[in-house]
Amino acid sequence: MNINHVLNEVLVKLFRNINLIEEREICTGEYKDVTANDMHVIEAIDMDGAKNMTSVAKSLGVTTGTLTIAVNSLVKKGYVDRVRSEEDRRVVLISLSGKGRKAYLHHRRFHEKMINAIVEELTEEEKEVLEKALVKLNLFFRA
Amino acid sequence: MNINHVLNEVLVKLFRNINLIEEREICTGEYKDVTANDMHVIEAIDMDGAKNMTSVAKSLGVTTGTLTIAVNSLVKKGYVDRVRSEEDRRVVLISLSGKGRKAYLHHRRFHEKMINAIVEELTEEEKEVLEKALVKLNLFFRA
DNA sequence: AGAAAATAATTTGACCTTCAAACTATTTTT
DNA sequence: AAAAATAGTTTGAAGGTCAAATTATTTTCT
Numbered sequence: 001m002n003i004n005h006v007l008n009e010v011l012v013k014l015f016r017n018i019n020l021i022e023e024r025e026i027c028t029g030e031y032k033d034v035t036a037n038d039m040h041v042i043e044a045i046d047m048d049g050a051k052n053m054t055s056v057a058k059s060l061g062v063t064t065g066t067l068t069i070a071v072n073s074l075v076k077k078g079y080v081d082r083v084r085s086e087e088d089r090r091v092v093l094i095s096l097s098g099k100g101r102k103a104y105l106h107h108r109r110f111h112e113k114m115i116n117a118i119v120e121e122l123t124e125e126e127k128e129v130l131e132k133a134l135v136k137l138n139l140f141f142r143a
Numbered sequence: 144m145n146i147n148h149v150l151n152e153v154l155v156k157l158f159r160n161i162n163l164i165e166e167r168e169i170c171t172g173e174y175k176d177v178t179a180n181d182m183h184v185i186e187a188i189d190m191d192g193a194k195n196m197t198s199v200a201k202s203l204g205v206t207t208g209t210l211t212i213a214v215n216s217l218v219k220k221g222y223v224d225r226v227r228s229e230e231d232r233r234v235v236l237i238s239l240s241g242k243g244r245k246a247y248l249h250h251r252r253f254h255e256k257m258i259n260a261i262v263e264e265l266t267e268e269e270k271e272v273l274e275k276a277l278v279k280l281n282l283f284f285r286a
Numbered sequence: 287a288g289a290a291a292a293t294a295a296t297t298t299g300a301c302c303t304t305c306a307a308a309c310t311a312t313t314t315t316t
Numbered sequence: 317a318a319a320a321a322t323a324g325t326t327t328g329a330a331g332g333t334c335a336a337a338t339t340a341t342t343t344t345c346t
Binding site: 313 | 321324330333335336337341342343346
Binding site: 035 | 306
């Protein structure tokens with residue numbers, strides 16, 4: 001059983017399960033009406049000021065039409081504020097509402113718990129090695 | 144900027160990108176008519192003999208109704224064979240056709256290439272730490 | 287043996303997500 | 317002022333999902 005094979009198995013299992021698991025986590029507790037998809041949109045909008053539809057759609061890798069529909073629902077549920085720009089009236093600016101920011105932070109804590117579970121048994125040195133390896137992985141996927 | 148935070152960011156980016164990349168890979172090239180979902184079903188059916196609907200649905204985490212629809216399409220496209228069991232006529236047995244097995248192996252090779260490309264840029268030490276971290280991540284999700 | 291219950295799969299109807307293409311409104315270019 | 321470009325929304329079609337109803341078959345229990 002070589003290491004490549006183990007990595008392959010673990011990665012495959014991970015990526016097969018991750019959406020289901022994250023969805024289960026998201027849809028329990030305080031924010032039952034947020035789907036996994038909603039959460040991706042919330043994360044893409046982020047907390048640093050209003051963004052236009054096109055830039056958020058691009059960062060999510062979906063069409064603006066798709067984003068419009070997702071944002072309709074998030075506005076209706078009260079997680080996102082949507083206003084038309086005064087400077088350029090073609091532009092729509094979206095941002096997280098108070099409730100949206102709370103949901104964002106709730107989900108962030110889930111990620112933090114996950115990361116802590118991973119790294120709590122690694123030494124400082126191992127953490128650094130892992131980080132280097134993951135950065136390489138990200139570079140690989142970007143190409 | 145602590146190391147946990149960096150790890151979180153890198154992991155999130157990784158998992159967000161990997162599905163897109165895999166989807167793109169699946170839908171180009173030789174097997175254009177196989178969706179990412181189709182490929183999950185093909186992988187669940189696997190190559191070791193015929194399986195019944197219920198067990199495959201369970202391993203995918205979907206209802207049998209959902210699987211019926213997916214299998215209808217895969218049978219129509221020629222990737223899956225479907226026969227009624229002689230021993231128990233309630234049971235439907237599904238298995239990969241020759242074309243289905245080819246698609247399965249094609250996808251498997253993609254995974255292997257991906258893993259090799261990742262691993263070849265890592266040192267032995269990095270590989271070991273990465274494996275350890277991924278196993279932990281899997282355990283976290285299983286709990 | 288025969289009726290009732292359990293099991294396996296399919297069908298149906300509703301809802302959600304996605305995209306491409308058509309469309310509306312606004313701004314920029316010529 | 318007209319034409320082109322840009323930003324979003326709407327529309328129509330295709331997939332994917334589930335719960336509930338339905339069909340067919342097998343098992344269980346008198």
